[in-house]
Amino acid sequence: MNLMTLFNHNLNQSIDKNKESVSYVKEITFLLNVLLGKSKKMQKACILGAGRMDDFSVSFFLQNFDEIILSDIDLKSMENNLKKLGLTKKNLEKIQLKEQEYTGLEEQHFFNIFGTIDYHSSVDDVEMLLQTAFDNVKDYKFDNETYDLVYVCPIYTQLVYNQVLRQCAILRTKGFKEEILKFIEGYTLDEMVGVIERFNRQLQDMVNRDGYLVVLSDIFELEKGSDFERRITNSIQNKEIVDSIYDSYQQSYGMGLGDFGLYNLDENMETIHDSWHLWPFSEKKTFLIKMKTYRNKKGGIL
Secondary structure, rough: OOHHHHHHHHHHOOOOOOOOHHHHHHHHHHHHHHHHHHOOOOOOOEEEEOOOOOEEEHHHHHHOEEEEEEOOHHHHHHHHHHHOOOOOHHHOOOEEEEEEEOOOOOOOOOHHHHHHOOOOOOHHHHHHHHHHHOOOOOOOOOOOOEEEEEOOOOOHHHOOHHHHHHHHHHHHOOOOOOHHHHHHHHHHHHHHHHHHHHHHHHHHHEEEEEEEEEEEEEEEEEEEEOOHHHHHHHHOHHHHHHHHHHHHHHHHOOOOHHHHOOOOOOHHHHEEEEEEEEOOOOOOOEEEEEEEEEEEOOOOOO
């Protein structure tokens, strides 16, 4: 496996599926049913970031679409999880698995860069390697098809940057210069603006004229038992209160990757729904998720 694929595969394998996520999936499925109830017949759906298959209802898509594309960088996890669902042959024929990496950096063997850095590398040396890699993906496309519904699992925070932080943490334990590691982290974070903008443009291109884009983004990781978690949990049914908490937090700490992904879509697409949800990711982690539904603006991308 390529290093990016291996990282995501190991991440998927290291996390046990959480039965508490059932209520979260039911909430999202209910809202999707409302959306489809107001729409003409849809035939083709694409789910991006489908690897774990426990944060959305495969049954919902099988009941409502003739063709379902499940997309993820981690094909092996999708294959394994699909087998566990025990679907009929008829339903399996509706599903196509696509191994897709959404940034283009896997093709550039981006994480091999960390194997070329040594104790004598300079900031200029590292900058040249990073700049070349990011310059080479500016025209990258991961999908050329269009769909009636494009559904995006929470993946903005998983597009490259977390793996960079993990690699830098490993190099720290080996005594690499902090100046170099801080530079890599900062340079990559700056480049994430372009990575997400390009990803979002492709999402727009994938949506049919009368189709919808549904995006779920992890905004906060909530520490179990913390005051902040209790505050969010107690307010989750009141959108205005959660909006206020979110606005205050953003004013104090700035915009994260999950925030920016939605902000960028807000500027370029028409929002027709937004809501807050708690996703019990694992026994130790809960995420505050923002769900937004978009369609292309009239006169925009078709």
